[in-house]
Amino acid sequence: EAGVAQSPRYKIIEKRQSVAFWCNPISGHATLYWYQQILGQGPKLLIQFQNNGVVDDSQLPKDRFSAERLKGVDSTLKIQPAKLEDSAVYLCASSSGQFYGYTFGSGTRLTVV
Amino acid sequence: AQTVTQSQPEMSVQEAETVTLSCTYDTSENNYYLFWYKQPPSRQMILVIRQEAYKQQNATENRFSVNFQKAAKSFSLKISDSQLGDTAMYFCAFTLSGYALNFGKGTSLLVTP
Known part of the structure; x- marks a missing residue:
């Protein structure tokens, strides 16, 4: 089966600019996650979707981050305006809902200068 | 809140030798799932092994x-016959059914010839 697709792979922007990341999960996976991984740390959950509804967004900085999952398939994560501390790898993962079904994409490395 | 602790930031092992990576977690739940993921420089999280509590x-x-060791809330990973391709970051992760993965900070493993 095809994996979780993410784009772009790399992005460099200036602070206060906006940026968007795209994720296409594995077909049929109802649950989609966005994680932020700062250099030297483990991934931290930003938001979890079940189909097109939000399950958990408690750690999403809602003043600057937004995410949507239209039609319960693809998802977009946006940052506006970006700050220097947003420099990180943004990982998307999807799950069939069962404990063995977490599959990760290759991530987007964001550098804010 | 569930926390995952990896107390070894870096480890090194010679090729063909055995190495053990440590992980402890904290939860008041009885039914949960534990994982070890490998993250090479390509950034993709690869599932190594999973355990149902x-x-x-x-x-x-x-x-x-x-x-x-459920009573001790310990979940260590043993890699036997280490290979150069095992060099990567290793993350311990915890989840309850239906929830997102909660990761530790990771252990950087270097396998030397």
């Missing part, structure tokens, strides 16, 4: 095995 038998996957 209700199963007393330790999981094994080829050269990888775990020592799951």
